[in-house]
Amino acid sequence: MAGKNLALGSNPLKKSEAVVRDMLRGERLEPRSTPSRASQGGLLRKTIYFDEAEWQAIRARCYQDDLTYTEVVRAAVRAYLQL
Numbered sequence: 001m002a003g004k005n006l007a008l009g010s011n012p013l014k015k016s017e018a019v020v021r022d023m024l025r026g027e028r029l030e031p032r033s034t035p036s037r038a039s040q041g042g043l044l045r046k047t048i049y050f051d052e053a054e055w056q057a058i059r060a061r062c063y064q065d066d067l068t069y070t071e072v073v074r075a076a077v078r079a080y081l082q083l
Contacts, residue, residue, distance in 0.1 A: 048073070 050058065061072045077083075 058069060058072050061067065062069055065072075067075075
């Protein structure tokens with residue numbers, strides 16, 4: 001085994017396109033015992049990006065309706081997805 005770095009192990013991404021597709025669908029390579037970034041109430045925390053106009057609209061709605069950023073974004077997602 002000379003020349004082989006065993007500390008790094010084998011590459012789990014042999015079929016990288018399939019792995020990326022599965023990750024985008026929410027499937028994991030290995031199940032975790034606890035959900036990542038989940039609150040005690042079961043809410044997941046994700047990072048999302050807004051352009052300047054979207055962010056200004058969110059801030060304006062928060063100010064007008066005295067809501068948090070999260071409440072505004074979640075209401076918009078629910079309306080868009082008809083949840």
